[in-house]
Amino acid sequence: MSSVPLQQKNPTNFFNRFTSTVRGRRGRELREYLTAYLMIAPATLLIFFFGIFPVAFALFVSVHQWRLVRQDFLGLENFIKAVDSLTYIVLFGLGIGALFGVYVFLRRIYRFAQEQKERPWLLAVPSLGWAASVWAFFRWGFVQLPELLDIADKIRGLERTRELFVGLLGEAFRAENVYPAWQQFVLVTIVAIILTVAVTYFWRSRNWLLHLTNLTLTWLSLSLGAALLWVTFQGITQAYALAIETGEDPGIWPQLIMITSGVILLLLAWRLWNSVPDGSGRGAILKGLAALLLMLGAVLLILEIPSIVASGDPDLWEGLKITVFFSAGTVPLQLASALFLAVLLFQKLRGSAAFRIIFFLPYVTPAIASAAVFKSMFSSRFTSPANMTLGAFGIEPQLWIREPAGIVKMIGEGLGLTVPAWADGPSMALMVIILLSIWTFVGYNTVIYLAGLGNIPGELTEAAEIDGASKWEVFRHITFPLLSPTTYFLSLLAIIGTFKAFNTIWIVREGAALGTTDPFSVVIFIEFFQKLRYGYASALAFVLFAIIISLTLINNRIQGSRVFYG
Amino acid sequence: MAENVQQASLATIKADTTRRRQQFNPVNFRNLLSYLILILGSLVSLVPFLWMISTSFMSLGEATGVALIPSELHFENFTTAWERGNFSEYFINSILITVITLGGELTFSILAAYAFARIKFPGRDLIFGLMLSTLMIPAMVLTIPNFLLVTWLGRIGPLEWINNWPALTIPFMGSVFSIFLLRQFFAQIPDELYDAARIDGAGHLRFLWRIVLPLSRAPIMVIIVLSFIGSWNSLAWPLLVTNSPDWRPISVGMLDFISDAGQELNLIMAGAVITIIPILVMYFFTQKQFTESIARSGLKG
Numbered sequence: 001m002s003s004v005p006l007q008q009k010n011p012t013n014f015f016n017r018f019t020s021t022v023r024g025r026r027g028r029e030l031r032e033y034l035t036a037y038l039m040i041a042p043a044t045l046l047i048f049f050f051g052i053f054p055v056a057f058a059l060f061v062s063v064h065q066w067r068l069v070r071q072d073f074l075g076l077e078n079f080i081k082a083v084d085s086l087t088y089i090v091l092f093g094l095g096i097g098a099l100f101g102v103y104v105f106l107r108r109i110y111r112f113a114q115e116q117k118e119r120p121w122l123l124a125v126p127s128l129g130w131a132a133s134v135w136a137f138f139r140w141g142f143v144q145l146p147e148l149l150d151i152a153d154k155i156r157g158l159e160r161t162r163e164l165f166v167g168l169l170g171e172a173f174r175a176e177n178v179y180p181a182w183q184q185f186v187l188v189t190i191v192a193i194i195l196t197v198a199v200t201y202f203w204r205s206r207n208w209l210l211h212l213t214n215l216t217l218t219w220l221s222l223s224l225g226a227a228l229l230w231v232t233f234q235g236i237t238q239a240y241a242l243a244i245e246t247g248e249d250p251g252i253w254p255q256l257i258m259i260t261s262g263v264i265l266l267l268l269a270w271r272l273w274n275s276v277p278d279g280s281g282r283g284a285i286l287k288g289l290a291a292l293l294l295m296l297g298a299v300l301l302i303l304e305i306p307s308i309v310a311s312g313d314p315d316l317w318e319g320l321k322i323t324v325f326f327s328a329g330t331v332p333l334q335l336a337s338a339l340f341l342a343v344l345l346f347q348k349l350r351g352s353a354a355f356r357i358i359f360f361l362p363y364v365t366p367a368i369a370s371a372a373v374f375k376s377m378f379s380s381r382f383t384s385p386a387n388m389t390l391g392a393f394g395i396e397p398q399l400w401i402r403e404p405a406g407i408v409k410m411i412g413e414g415l416g417l418t419v420p421a422w423a424d425g426p427s428m429a430l431m432v433i434i435l436l437s438i439w440t441f442v443g444y445n446t447v448i449y450l451a452g453l454g455n456i457p458g459e460l461t462e463a464a465e466i467d468g469a470s471k472w473e474v475f476r477h478i479t480f481p482l483l484s485p486t487t488y489f490l491s492l493l494a495i496i497g498t499f500k501a502f503n504t505i506w507i508v509r510e511g512a513a514l515g516t517t518d519p520f521s522v523v524i525f526i527e528f529f530q531k532l533r534y535g536y537a538s539a540l541a542f543v544l545f546a547i548i549i550s551l552t553l554i555n556n557r558i559q560g561s562r563v564f565y566g
Numbered sequence: 567m568a569e570n571v572q573q574a575s576l577a578t579i580k581a582d583t584t585r586r587r588q589q590f591n592p593v594n595f596r597n598l599l600s601y602l603i604l605i606l607g608s609l610v611s612l613v614p615f616l617w618m619i620s621t622s623f624m625s626l627g628e629a630t631g632v633a634l635i636p637s638e639l640h641f642e643n644f645t646t647a648w649e650r651g652n653f654s655e656y657f658i659n660s661i662l663i664t665v666i667t668l669g670g671e672l673t674f675s676i677l678a679a680y681a682f683a684r685i686k687f688p689g690r691d692l693i694f695g696l697m698l699s700t701l702m703i704p705a706m707v708l709t710i711p712n713f714l715l716v717t718w719l720g721r722i723g724p725l726e727w728i729n730n731w732p733a734l735t736i737p738f739m740g741s742v743f744s745i746f747l748l749r750q751f752f753a754q755i756p757d758e759l760y761d762a763a764r765i766d767g768a769g770h771l772r773f774l775w776r777i778v779l780p781l782s783r784a785p786i787m788v789i790i791v792l793s794f795i796g797s798w799n800s801l802a803w804p805l806l807v808t809n810s811p812d813w814r815p816i817s818v819g820m821l822d823f824i825s826d827a828g829q830e831l832n833l834i835m836a837g838a839v840i841t842i843i844p845i846l847v848m849y850f851f852t853q854k855q856f857t858e859s860i861a862r863s864g865l866k867g
Contacts, residue, residue, distance in 0.1 A: 035770055036685040043678035044693060046740025050712055051700045057711035149714075152721035165722060341607055344600045357850075358608040360857055361615070364849045366798045368817045369838040372824055373618045376831050383632045385617060443611065447857055500704050503801045507821060524706050525802060534710055541707040548704055 066535030078539035084312035098225030120211035129192030131219035136185035147172035265297030319523035325426035338445030359443035371507035402512035403428035427516035452486030622835035629832035647836040656819030670739030679748030
């Protein structure tokens, strides 16, 4: 690299040339910013366009009747069809959450203002304007989106020129119902700007932008919470009004009360448990009380939620049950065997590298190939490897991936017992998929566990061994607790993975299994891909999203307090 | 992360010394038992592969019969499967899709990761945090709107998206995971290097190109390998956005072939072998880096 004086611009540097119009120290800073924005622009735009905007779009689709093409606006109907009155309860919870957000924001602003000895409350006026502007923008987006989508239909059959597209774009923008919304948005924004300028003329501080943002967020979350609660109560009242005609009691209010009190009990128990100091006599009683509250809350939730979901879409309910079976069958076994193998491999035996390669092999194998192999190994032919193995033990051939009957029921029948319908267990076909899933992921988990084991300081285990601890004691009291971050990470990953799993199941599933191998993700895909009900499928996808988020949040909460980070 | 590596290597050294101590033990019963269990585990891992390979060489009669090992090697299964399954076309498609995606993904991710790691600009942490939060969104939520979006783009623009490369590649060019991985790596490069380059008159782009990139072969390799595996595994999305073999990747091609070959197990297994080989070759060549990178990143598509 030749030494060029600092001031002289490198002529090949596109960004510098592009931005060299601004000079001086401030100018250099601005150039730096501009360079950074240009550098992140392509990736950020792509991620926004295909990763963030689609979530809003999916929400838009999910509140419509949308079979291949957009039809009527349905509101919450798709969600009601999917999970019945749980929709209202979740919306109610979100509304309360948003109102709680108001409290959190206000407390944060208040503390910060006290610290800085400021009185930023006048800024509440312009921030209300900004919040209104945000809502006006969303409203405009909501009416603009369908017009934009319609361009594709208008352009069909015509020659696609640039002029035509720009013309249609303008038409969509100026459409009767869209343009006023846009004007409104612009107007509100201008008002917000004027208010901001006016207020900051009277009151100014270094942190005014921070205060303004926080106050805007407060207003947004206040209005969101109010809107959600209003929608919920509106929906529930309507449901009751409808119920008068049919004469059925929808029973939403009791459900709402039961679930709310269940959640409150859980939160209370959590608080109480964490506030109790260890070791004191009174502490033990309080902990017992907390545990009691916890159980009470859990019982309430377990009594209520499944029965509500079950009264929604039966396909979804079946899919959820299968997903839970799939998760419960896969995750513990997979983690336990991975940990076992990792501990064995960590002894640094000769050839452990080769074993590691072999264990990892199933994980790198393309899903399509391993699924094809399992599909034929566990096929219902008399001569399939699975049936031949059974034959060697004198057991008659099974249908395997074509067997919809529950595994518990089949074993029960084999032993001459009758099993009640609720205890059928996962179907035999699903067991094959569970087996495939364990087979695939054990190696991956082993490798991660090995990395975790490598991070445990050797002094600890050595010291324990010198003190005369047996191998098992060392593992039980030192290695395993120190591995808990790895275990939590892997279990979260595995549980979420089973909720998202799709590829292998889609390949292995057979019509003869009568849908007993279709977890939630497959139910969504069928709804979308085969039944072409886009709106309903989107609503289902949001249900999945909600489940995954709650699992992550719960896991994070537990992890925060229970995991020991050495 | 550097500390972790140091700790890990310390731990390895310690483990090495303990092993040496153990080796003086004359009767190593425990080791024998470990070996037995490990071998059993490897057998479980390998049996499906062995069965697949063995079946792929059988005649049709043997494949559907009780034979475990082919009486003679039917190499023609592979050529038959290759031709009937159109594998040459699917292979080229998959490779093209991977290369185009990777080209965009690497360029955009490297630029973005560099800016996130080394330039301070307003809103940096906010944008980065927003990006990371998208990792939580399950693909099922994005599939439907993205399908509508891609159809729409194909209808209004000059370029066909459905049944063509854009739908299969462009949505995957903005990869949060790649940006995250590279950013973590770039942030570790010492500031002194940048200051020195700056004094020598290099701007950000030149510093990135001449110094940062040559230092970051490892994470770039990880991205290449993961992207390769990802495209070999992707199923739902290509199934949606393609309806003819023109741009179908190998996974969808293989799915078609499975239903097309029906009962001809030997051909299906030959197809599976064909599908696996490229990935396995890559795995064995980059094995160490590969395992380590996955262990460290903790993610795969």
